[in-house]
Amino acid sequence: MKFSEQLQATDLCVKCGLCLPHCPTYGLSQNEADSPRGRINLMQGLMQGIMHESATARSHLESCLQCRACEAVCPSKVPFGHLMDITRAELIPPQGAPRLAEQLLQRPMLKAGVALGGQGVRALGLQRPLSHWPSLAPLRLMGIAPPKAQAESDADVFLFTGCTASVFDGEALQATKRILEALGLKLSIPKHDLCCGALHQHAGRAAQAVQQQAEVQASLQGFEGAVLALNSGCGATLTEYSRVTSPWADRVVDLPTLLLKQKLSALAWRADPVRVAVHTPCTQRNVLKSHAATLALLAQLPGVGIVPLAENDRCCGAAGTHMLTHKQQAEALLSPKLDALEDAKVDILVTANIGCALHFQQGLAKRRQELPVVHIASFIGSRLPEA
Ligand code: SF4
Numbered sequence: 001m002k003f004s005e006q007l008q009a010t011d012l013c014v015k016c017g018l019c020l021p022h023c024p025t026y027g028l029s030q031n032e033a034d035s036p037r038g039r040i041n042l043m044q045g046l047m048q049g050i051m052h053e054s055a056t057a058r059s060h061l062e063s064c065l066q067c068r069a070c071e072a073v074c075p076s077k078v079p080f081g082h083l084m085d086i087t088r089a090e091l092i093p094p095q096g097a098p099r100l101a102e103q104l105l106q107r108p109m110l111k112a113g114v115a116l117g118g119q120g121v122r123a124l125g126l127q128r129p130l131s132h133w134p135s136l137a138p139l140r141l142m143g144i145a146p147p148k149a150q151a152e153s154d155a156d157v158f159l160f161t162g163c164t165a166s167v168f169d170g171e172a173l174q175a176t177k178r179i180l181e182a183l184g185l186k187l188s189i190p191k192h193d194l195c196c197g198a199l200h201q202h203a204g205r206a207a208q209a210v211q212q213q214a215e216v217q218a219s220l221q222g223f224e225g226a227v228l229a230l231n232s233g234c235g236a237t238l239t240e241y242s243r244v245t246s247p248w249a250d251r252v253v254d255l256p257t258l259l260l261k262q263k264l265s266a267l268a269w270r271a272d273p274v275r276v277a278v279h280t281p282c283t284q285r286n287v288l289k290s291h292a293a294t295l296a297l298l299a300q301l302p303g304v305g306i307v308p309l310a311e312n313d314r315c316c317g318a319a320g321t322h323m324l325t326h327k328q329q330a331e332a333l334l335s336p337k338l339d340a341l342e343d344a345k346v347d348i349l350v351t352a353n354i355g356c357a358l359h360f361q362q363g364l365a366k367r368r369q370e371l372p373v374v375h376i377a378s379f380i381g382s383r384l385p386e387a
Pocket residue numbers: 012013014015016017018019020036037070073074075076077078
């Protein structure tokens with residue numbers, strides 16, 4: 001279908017404004033052009049030639065977090081996330097080379113340098129461009145290698161390692177392997193990192209995203225089991241991609257959904273008390289809709305007390321590369337969450353998104369607020385006694 005036909009879905013919007021109170025960027029600026037309805041008006045104006053592309057129009061469209069909170073509450077079912085992807089690809093196409101954040105995830109040399117930690121970053125002369133990247137805990141996590149590749153023809157689970165987790169969160173991947181093997185599940189782990197294409201897709205680089213998704217498709221050829229995406233952003237992208245194009249539709253799962261189907265009581269869990277706050281990534285809340293599964297899973301673990309976190313229904317501002325490209329907006333969105341965390345008096349914050357975890361770590365470090373932030377896989381792994 002041509003992009004102009006796809007953009008016709010903007011006509012579904014009846015301009016009721018019910019989405020406005022749920023939009024984080026509108027909440028910050030109170031500017032209609034930063035709201036879902038305002039952005040749909042901009043899309044329509046550009047598409048119909050009533051408006052021409054300008055720096056102003058581009059900035060209102062690019063400042064959207066693609067959190068899809070608007071889509072989740074829209075009574076007319078406007079497919080806002082898809083519309084914004086097409087808009088960025090066709091109406092305000094990316095200018096120049098991919099940004100550093102995107103390049104970093106695509107170029108093995110850069111990735112290898114970053115994976116070495118501070119030394120590698122210095123060797124590649126990346127200190128200045130990477131100065132906006134969260135810089136404390138990630139360097140600790142970068143020291144933990146992801147699990148080695150393993151091919152099992154009759155595996156139960158294909159572990160989708162993703163392009164970021166292998167560099168930034170080897171700990172979560174190792175923990176996942178340990179938990180699933182303790183439960184008797186057989187894993188298949190790909191030889192090289194696969195990318196779901198989300199970063200490119202949301203940045204308007206549709207051709208690259210399609211190519212990456214085709215590579216995923218090829219890697220899964222003939223595989224019959226569950227496809228486990230640890231990162232909620234990868235999970236959301238693969239779920240939607242698989243529903244339109246592939247025979248593995250509805251086999252993409254996240255860790256809580258997968259674990260809830262297992263006999264968890266068969267394992268000897270630690271029972272010492274721990275107070276846990278859960279940050280729900282937008283992709284988990286608005287696309288995968290598995291927040292309840294996360295809470296249900298944690299509630300089954302002995303000693304785990306879940307502390308409700310205020311502001312948990314809003315984007316934290318990480319939003320893929322948004323925390324790097326729109327730093328001020330990202331920090332403003334994170335701030336009330338850090339306040340809520342301070343009041344909650346918890347021992348640990350868990351989340352299912354590596355980007356959100358990095359953003360929280362950065363914000364907490366800046367405030368000198370001490371709190372471990374880990375992927376839910378790492379937390380669950382830590383509740384199993386050491387082997
Ligand atoms: S996007 Fe949906 S909720 Fe928002 S103004 Fe349009 S119809 Fe209403």
